[in-house]
Amino acid sequence: MALIAPDKETQIPDIVIGRLPVYLRALSFMHQQGKRTTSSSELGRRLGISSAQIRKDLSHFGEFGKQGTGYHVQHLIKELRLILKLDNIWPVAVIGAGFLGHALASYNGFEERGFQIRWIFDTDPTQIGKVINGITIQSMNELENTIELKHIKIALLAVPAVHAQSVTDRLVDAGVEGILNYAPINLVVPDHVNIGYSDPVVQLQHMTYYINSDDQF
Amino acid sequence: MALIAPDKETQIPDIVIGRLPVYLRALSFMHQQGKRTTSSSELGRRLGISSAQIRKDLSHFGEFGKQGTGYHVQHLIKELRLILKLDNIWPVAVIGAGFLGHALASYNGFEERGFQIRWIFDTDPTQIGKVINGITIQSMNELENTIELKHIKIALLAVPAVHAQSVTDRLVDAGVEGILNYAPINLVVPDHVNIGYSDPVVQLQHMTYYINSDDQF
Numbered sequence: 001m002a003l004i005a006p007d008k009e010t011q012i013p014d015i016v017i018g019r020l021p022v023y024l025r026a027l028s029f030m031h032q033q034g035k036r037t038t039s040s041s042e043l044g045r046r047l048g049i050s051s052a053q054i055r056k057d058l059s060h061f062g063e064f065g066k067q068g069t070g071y072h073v074q075h076l077i078k079e080l081r082l083i084l085k086l087d088n089i090w091p092v093a094v095i096g097a098g099f100l101g102h103a104l105a106s107y108n109g110f111e112e113r114g115f116q117i118r119w120i121f122d123t124d125p126t127q128i129g130k131v132i133n134g135i136t137i138q139s140m141n142e143l144e145n146t147i148e149l150k151h152i153k154i155a156l157l158a159v160p161a162v163h164a165q166s167v168t169d170r171l172v173d174a175g176v177e178g179i180l181n182y183a184p185i186n187l188v189v190p191d192h193v194n195i196g197y198s199d200p201v202v203q204l205q206h207m208t209y210y211i212n213s214d215d216q217f
Numbered sequence: 218m219a220l221i222a223p224d225k226e227t228q229i230p231d232i233v234i235g236r237l238p239v240y241l242r243a244l245s246f247m248h249q250q251g252k253r254t255t256s257s258s259e260l261g262r263r264l265g266i267s268s269a270q271i272r273k274d275l276s277h278f279g280e281f282g283k284q285g286t287g288y289h290v291q292h293l294i295k296e297l298r299l300i301l302k303l304d305n306i307w308p309v310a311v312i313g314a315g316f317l318g319h320a321l322a323s324y325n326g327f328e329e330r331g332f333q334i335r336w337i338f339d340t341d342p343t344q345i346g347k348v349i350n351g352i353t354i355q356s357m358n359e360l361e362n363t364i365e366l367k368h369i370k371i372a373l374l375a376v377p378a379v380h381a382q383s384v385t386d387r388l389v390d391a392g393v394e395g396i397l398n399y400a401p402i403n404l405v406v407p408d409h410v411n412i413g414y415s416d417p418v419v420q421l422q423h424m425t426y427y428i429n430s431d432d433q434f
Contacts, residue, residue, distance in 0.1 A: 014265045021422035029403050048231040085425045092421070099320035104417070106316060108378070109401025113418045114425065153428050154421065161325070178424035180417055184326025186246050194427050196420035197242075200321070200397055201330045203413035204309070204371060205238035207395035208302045208331065210411050211370055 012060045019057055022047060024080045028113075031073050039070035086114035091150065093176075095167055096158035097122035097130075097137045100182055104156055105132040115154070119146060140167075147174035154178040161185045229277045236274055239264060241297045245330075248290050256287035303331035308367065310393075312384055313375035314339035314347075314354045317399055321373055322349040332371070336363060357384075364391035371395040378402045 026046050030038055040051035040058075047054075058064050058076075061083055065071045081087055092110075094101050097120050105117055120132060123140045130137050138146065146152065155176050159167050164183035171179060172193050180196040181187055187195050243263050247255055257268035257275075264271075275281050275293075278300055282288045298304055309327070311318050314337050322334055337349060340357045347354050355363065363369065372393050376384050381400035388396060389410050397413040398404055404412050 013267075015270075017426050018423050020426070021419040024422065025416070025419060050230075083426065084422045085428070085430050086422060088430065090421070090425060090430075099316045099323060103315070103317035103320050103375075107401070107417070109416065109418055113422070115418060115421055153430075154424065156417065177428045178421070180420050180424070184324070194424040196424055198415065198417060198420065199242065199326065200324070200373065200415060201326055201332060202238040202242060203397050203415065204307070204332055204395070205241065205301045205303060205330070206235050207371065207397070207411040207413055208307060209234050209237070209300065211302070211394045213302050213305065213307075213370075 016057045016060060019049070020080055020084055023054070023057075024077065024084070027071075027073055027077050027080070031077060035073055037070050038073055040065070043071075081114070084114075088114075090115050090154050091118045091152060092116065093119040093121065093147070093152050093155045094158060095121050095140075095143075095155055095171070096160075097124070097127045097132065098158065098160075100158040102132055104158060105135055117156075119150075119152070121146075143170060144174040147171070147176060152176060155180075157181045157183060159183060233274045233277060236266070237297055237301055240271070240274075241294065241301070244288075244290055244294050244297070248294060252290055254287050255290055257282070260288075298331070301331075305331075307332050307371050308335045308369060309333065310336040310338065310364070310369050310372045311375060312338050312357075312360075312372055312388070313377075314341070314344045314349065315375065315377075317375040319349055321375060322352055334373075336367075336369070338363075360387060361391040364388070364393060369393060372397075374398045374400060376400065 023043065026043055027038070040054040044051040044054050055065070061079070064076050064079060092115050094104050094117055101120055101122070105120055110116060117135065120135050120137045121140050121143050122128060122137050127137050128139045153176060155171050155178070157164060157167060157179050161183040164181060164185055165187055168179060168187050168189060172189055177192060178194045178196070179187070179189070180198055182198045184199065189195055240260065243260055244255070257271040261268040261271050272282070278296070281293050281296060309332050311321050311334055318337055318339070322337055327333060334352065337352050337354045338357050338360050339345060339354050344354050345356045370393060372388050372395070374381060374384060374396050378400040381398060381402055382404055385396060385404050385406060389406055394409060395411045396404070396406070397415055399415045401416065406412055
């Protein structure tokens with residue numbers, strides 16, 4: 001759930017932008033299953049979103065479907081990837097080489113979805129120099145230089161909550177514009193920087209609404 | 218982003234339910250900062266959601282604000298926690314004691330937000346019996362018995378993608394009704410089971426829309 005300000009230039013609400021990757025994931029899954037076409041109703045049923053909402057969201061970006069035949073899955077995937085600027089691979093840095101940093105560096109869900117983890121930073125001398133999934137852990141002393149030299153725009157923040165804001169300040173000063181924060185705290189950043197929060201509790205709290213707790217406690 | 222079917226009983230759209238935990242997190246942050254009251258406009262600015270949307274979402278559940286004075290932060294927190302069934306602590310099991318399982322068991326963002334991780338399961342004999350954050354890693358052979366005995370309703374699925382569906386089947390058969398899936402695959406479950414997907418790529422793809430990629434590639 002990203003806390004991103006509405007896009008003032010195009011006037012497309014951020015909440016609409018936030019749904020596009022969800023559509024993209026569902027469409028990619030359909031594509032893997034061999035589906036060639038789909039409809040807003042079918043997509044809506046899979047995602048628990050109304051078909052009218054899906055049509056309205058997509059209409060911000062053009063005409064993608066045809067009356068009667070619906071959406072061409074592969075074409076819509078391609079268009080959504082262009083809209084979300086995923087036509088190239090974004091190189092990503094992981095900050096923090098603890099359990100979570102290790103998990104992120106080992107995660108194979110980034111492949112073919114627009115991102116590649118290329119750097120991992122940590123302060124712990126016993127970690128620096130070790131290799132995770134082909135990536136050598138670098139010292140945090142090299143953070144700013146590497147970000148500037150490599151034009152790193154995106155970072156995954158996997159440091160303890162107590163360090164999250166100070167590391168964020170360093171990332172932003174060095175040129176990072178998108179941070180996915182795994183620490184359970186809210187970060188303060190300038191307007192041009194986009195923060196996403198990876199917060200399992202928000203998702204669990206969504207589920208508990210639906211779970212019968214009668215025999216639980 | 219949970220793929221949960223719309224709530225048929227109350228007719229409140231799932232997308233509305235999904236925003237309540239986001240409101241709850243923002244309100245809890247305001248409460249920590251010492252704020253006693255807030256408004257739908259202030260909340261909306263923080264979250265990039267229109268104030269009208271927030272008022273409409275909350276109106277599904279009753280009257281929480283007063284014209285002119287807005288919302289009483291602590292009262293609204295209490296009401297949202299009741300709606301989301303967070304008035305008791307939900308005990309949670311982690312499946313998989315790899316890097317991610319270790320990270321989840323060490324994560325302190327669950328505290329005071331309605332959840333407590335109490336069990337961790339793995340198949341690896343070298344992991345079983347080890348203690349993470351006070352919790353002893355149990356064998357997957359004990360999975361079904363423990364779920365049934367302890368009435369475990371919620372699990373965090375941190376196993377490799379190739380095992381995610383078969384482990385899910387076991388969880389569901391044993392009585393689990395809510396699964397937060399960290400593996401990058403879609404799971405098939407019966408209607409009464411709620412699946413959430415923790416997918417960093419969906420959040421990164423949301424960000425890249427806003428990032429100028431001109432000098433990136």
